[in-house]
Amino acid sequence: MMLLKTAVFLTGVLMSTSSAQDPCNVPCNETIYLGGGQVSRSVTFCPGRVQCNWMFFTGSDDQAVRLTNMTFDFMAKYRCIAHLDDSVSFSPVLANGHVLTACNMTSDQVVVSRQNQMLLSVNIGEFKARNETLNLTFTAETTLITGCGGTLLNITVPSSGEFQNLTSPNYPNPYPPDSKCGYILISEDASKIIEINILDLDIPRLDPSLTCNKFGVYDDRLFLQYPSIYGSKSFSLCNNSKEHKANYPTTAKEATIEFYSGSELQGKGFMLQYRAVDWPKRNSGNDSSFFDRNKIAILLGLMGGLALLVVLIVAVKCMLRKRTPSPV
Numbered sequence: 223m224m225l226l227k228t229a230v231f232l233t234g235v236l237m238s239t240s241s242a243q244d245p246c247n248v249p250c251n252e253t254i255y256l257g258g259g260q261v262s263r264s265v266t267f268c269p270g271r272v273q274c275n276w277m278f279f280t281g282s283d284d285q286a287v288r289l290t291n292m293t294f295d296f297m298a299k300y301r302c303i304a305h306l307d308d309s310v311s312f313s314p315v316l317a318n319g320h321v322l323t324a325c326n327m328t329s330d331q332v333v334v335s336r337q338n339q340m341l342l343s344v345n346i347g348e349f350k351a352r353n354e355t356l357n358l359t360f361t362a363e364t365t366l367i368t369g370c371g372g373t374l375l376n377i378t379v380p381s382s383g384e385f386q387n388l389t390s391p392n393y394p395n396p397y398p399p400d401s402k403c404g405y406i407l408i409s410e411d412a413s414k415i416i417e418i419n420i421l422d423l424d425i426p427r428l429d430p431s432l433t434c435n436k437f438g439v440y441d442d443r444l445f446l447q448y449p450s451i452y453g454s455k456s457f458s459l460c461n462n463s464k465e466h467k468a469n470y471p472t473t474a475k476e477a478t479i480e481f482y483s484g485s486e487l488q489g490k491g492f493m494l495q496y497r498a499v500d501w502p503k504r505n506s507g508n509d510s511s512f513f514d515r516n517k518i519a520i521l522l523g524l525m526g527g528l529a530l531l532v533v534l535i536v537a538v539k540c541m542l543r544k545r546t547p548s549p550v
């Protein structure tokens with residue numbers, strides 16, 4: 223009995239000392255609360271350990287998650303695809319729920335979450351984990367949500383209806399290269415909708431043959447998106463053309479504004495105003511919701527007319543059949 227106890231004790235000691243040194247046993251699936259401090263990890267992927275998830279919470283709606291000191295190289299043979307073998311994915315980092323994926327990173331790269339949490343997910347192929355020692359390091363910390371630098375700022379639009387200003391960084395001086403800004407405008411009064419007025423737009427394009435819509439996701443442009451019951455509506459704006467400096471009425475109490483700049487050419491950027499307004503009254507304006515409603519009315523009218531026609535034809539046929547004397 224005594225022997226058994228000693229043996230159990232010994233294996234316990236052995237196991238705990240080995241787990242303290244064995245890089246394969248450093249925590250891998252973790253939930254990390256970043257209370258203002260930094261958290262660093264250095265993880266080795268070993269046989270049998272092929273999937274790890276780190277969930278970070280900042281604990282504050284004003285703070286996003288910032289990962290630095292990222293080093294890994296999983297030598298993906300083919301394309302690096304989110305959640306597939308030998309990839310690392312981060313979310314929410316990109317717009318519209320797209321997942322940022324990488325198969326290698328160097329310590330100068332920084333990944334910032336859009337809002338107050340981030341999921342870092344690592345997937346290694348079984349075969350690769352068996353054959354090679356793969357390491358990953360990161361340092362996680364919090365960063366203020368300003369709307370730029372990869373963060374997404376929620377802005378409450380006052381119910382007073384007063385115009386508020388929003389500009390690109392450094393406006394009217396040239397915006398910095400590699401800007402990534404995002405804002406969600408939310409009407410304080412849910413019965414009102416957002417209106418956006420672009421007063422100034424100067425976002426030069428590198429290639430004059432491209433339209434603003436043909437840009438890659440992160441080429442220089444200003445992007446407006448309105449959720450709507452008819453499907454979300456969006457506008458991709460660039461250049462300094464007059465037709466883009468316009469009023470963008472919405473049919474929603476929420477609107478997303480995103481601004482991206484590449485690295486080669488900088489302009490003044492944008493200057494816009496937004497406010498909360500009442501829903502447009504029926505038949506009192508030329509905005510698209512009015513046209514949408516009219517289209518639906520016309521469609522319903524046509525369908526009603528068609529139904530009536532079918533009923534009439536059937537009725538006439540029945541009457542004709544009754545009148546024709548049945549053959550004896």
Ligand SMILES: *[C@@H]1O[C@H](CO)[C@@H](O)[C@H](O)[C@H]1NC(C)=O
Pocket residue numbers: 262263264291359360361
């Ligand atoms: C980078 O990560 C390593 C391993 O996790 C850690 O020892 C080091 O302190 C980190 N460096 C910085 C600048 O955070």
Ligand SMILES: *[C@@H]1O[C@H](CO)[C@@H](O)[C@H](O)[C@H]1NC(C)=O
Pocket residue numbers: 250251271272273274275
């Ligand atoms: C981490 O969690 C995932 C499921 O979420 C699991 O498949 C994986 O084996 C876990 N990794 C480790 C090392 O426990």
Ligand SMILES: *[C@@H]1O[C@H](CO)[C@@H](O)[C@H](O)[C@H]1NC(C)=O
Pocket residue numbers: 283284337338376406408
């Ligand atoms: C910001 O607004 C979005 C959309 O309304 C919401 O999902 C998100 O929780 C908000 N974030 C914060 C920190 O309030």
Ligand SMILES: *[C@@H]1O[C@H](CO)[C@@H](O)[C@H](O)[C@H]1NC(C)=O
Pocket residue numbers: 295297302324325326
């Ligand atoms: C790192 O990944 C990029 C694509 O994400 C790839 O083009 C590059 O060749 C990779 N570098 C190394 C050293 O594997």
Ligand SMILES: *[C@@H]1O[C@H](CO)[C@@H](O)[C@H](O)[C@H]1NC(C)=O
Pocket residue numbers: 353354
């Ligand atoms: C194991 O990895 C090494 C180094 O990357 C490579 O040269 C070798 O072909 C791999 N072995 C197998 C069986 O794939």
Ligand SMILES: *[C@@H]1O[C@H](CO)[C@@H](O)[C@H](O)[C@H]1NC(C)=O
Pocket residue numbers: 245266355356357
């Ligand atoms: C990974 O880290 C281990 C120690 O944890 C080290 O022995 C090994 O050389 C590292 N591998 C690479 C490719 O850096």
Ligand SMILES: *[C@@H]1O[C@H](CO)[C@@H](O)[C@H](O)[C@H]1NC(C)=O
Pocket residue numbers: 385386387
């Ligand atoms: C918006 O900017 C204009 C000048 O461009 C200024 O007169 C106005 O007071 C600003 N509005 C707010 C709400 O800051």
Ligand SMILES: *[C@@H]1O[C@H](CO)[C@@H](O)[C@H](O)[C@H]1NC(C)=O
Pocket residue numbers: 432433434461462463464
């Ligand atoms: C871009 O702006 C210039 C100057 O206003 C104009 O001549 C050109 O037609 C515009 N191009 C596009 C595609 O809007």
Ligand SMILES: *[C@@H]1O[C@H](CO)[C@@H](O)[C@H](O)[C@H]1NC(C)=O
Pocket residue numbers: 506507508
């Ligand atoms: C509606 O459009 C017509 C011409 O398209 C214009 O004359 C009229 O002023 C517009 N009405 C409003 C309220 O914008």
